[in-house]
Amino acid sequence: MSMHEFIFTERKPAKYYRHLCFWLLHSAFWLIWATVFFFDFKSFIQWSLKSQFQFQVFIAIALTYSVTYFIIPKYFMTKKYRLFAAWMFAALLLAYLLFMTNQILAFDILQLPPDERKMIAWYFSMNYIINGPPVSCAMFLTLKLFKNYHFKMEEKKQLIRENSKAELQLLKAQIHPHFLFNTLNNIYSFALDRSPVAGELVDKLSDTIGYMVNDCREPLVPLDKEIRMVVDYVELEKVRYGDRLDFRIEVNGDVSQKFIAPLLLIPFVENSFKHGASIMRGNQWVRMVLDVAGDMVSFRLANSKPASDIHSNGNSGIGLKNVKKRLQLLYPGRHSLAIESTDTVFNVKLQLALTA
Numbered sequence: 001m002s003m004h005e006f007i008f009t010e011r012k013p014a015k016y017y018r019h020l021c022f023w024l025l026h027s028a029f030w031l032i033w034a035t036v037f038f039f040d041f042k043s044f045i046q047w048s049l050k051s052q053f054q055f056q057v058f059i060a061i062a063l064t065y066s067v068t069y070f071i072i073p074k075y076f077m078t079k080k081y082r083l084f085a086a087w088m089f090a091a092l093l094l095a096y097l098l099f100m101t102n103q104i105l106a107f108d109i110l111q112l113p114p115d116e117r118k119m120i121a122w123y124f125s126m127n128y129i130i131n132g133p134p135v136s137c138a139m140f141l142t143l144k145l146f147k148n149y150h151f152k153m154e155e156k157k158q159l160i161r162e163n164s165k166a167e168l169q170l171l172k173a174q175i176h177p178h179f180l181f182n183t184l185n186n187i188y189s190f191a192l193d194r195s196p197v198a199g200e201l202v203d204k205l206s207d208t209i210g211y212m213v214n215d216c217r218e219p220l221v222p223l224d225k226e227i228r229m230v231v232d233y234v235e236l237e238k239v240r241y242g243d244r245l246d247f248r249i250e251v252n253g254d255v256s257q258k259f260i261a262p263l264l265l266i267p268f269v270e271n272s273f274k275h276g277a278s279i280m281r282g283n284q285w286v287r288m289v290l291d292v293a294g295d296m297v298s299f300r301l302a303n304s305k306p307a308s309d310i311h312s313n314g315n316s317g318i319g320l321k322n323v324k325k326r327l328q329l330l331y332p333g334r335h336s337l338a339i340e341s342t343d344t345v346f347n348v349k350l351q352l353a354l355t356a
Helices: 003-008 014-035 041-050 052-076 081-107 114-131 133-192 197-217 223-244 266-274 318-330
Strands: 245-252 284-293 296-304 335-341 345-353
Touching: 003 014, 003 133, 014 052, 014 133, 052 081, 052 133, 081 114, 081 133, 114 133, 133 197, 133 223, 197 223, 223 245, 223 266, 223 284, 266 284, 266 296, 266 318, 266 345, 318 335
Parallel strands: 245 284
Antiparallel strands: 284 296, 296 345, 335 345
């Protein structure tokens, strides 16, 4: 077991060993600190262990665990502050009385003159405040506070991860019906005409659904599979538009052993049809270039568009909104996205760091 695990584990008996180590180190610290003021170290340690020191440690242990595991959880954490103050006062007073009784009996100061008894009693009282049971309790609570703070930070990180994961799943789930809705519309139009092309589209759609159902469960997918998904989608769309659509895809660099978030590129390709081929008459064109250099990928997509669509900057729609949000969650500080629209061309430029 590592030191980190030993400090933060809640498993037994490691938890008990950790508490035992604290009190052993605590006792050793006070003994060593006290012996520096004496010449006969050995005699002082022997006398301390045989006399009041053992009982003093027991008082500190009783006070510490009473405050930590009873008074604070039962009254302070439940916002019963008056009862908390009353119990704390009672516990500290009882510990003080036991401490003073132990010191008085150990040093037998009742046999001394009254003035000396007062002076020594004052000294013992100051000793109780400076290095007595309240200090031991404060040390224990400080360490527990740091441990609880560590747990809270870990819980917060875990909560952020779970929230991000849930949000990503929701965004990914929104992409599926958006893609399927457009593709099924294409198949439906050919099915009405009883075209044999409908069968080919169903086969391609089957492969695409298999990718989304099986591969897209993972947070990352091979880049080459994501590219094949894009190619299949383009083939589904090209059947719809026929020869009037000129769609060219260029892939440069080594795409093997590279991984990317699934369904990250499809929304851009969908958008190129939405703002291009689907609303234009006559011939249209789409150019997609993907360059891979090391762990960096540059994705560029341009498509023709009608001049009447100049007011659309491509920032609207479920697809692009989702992909922007996913980029922020998955690649924070590791991507750049630029979308621009001119009179006749719609451009997308995406750069991001892949996972090798």
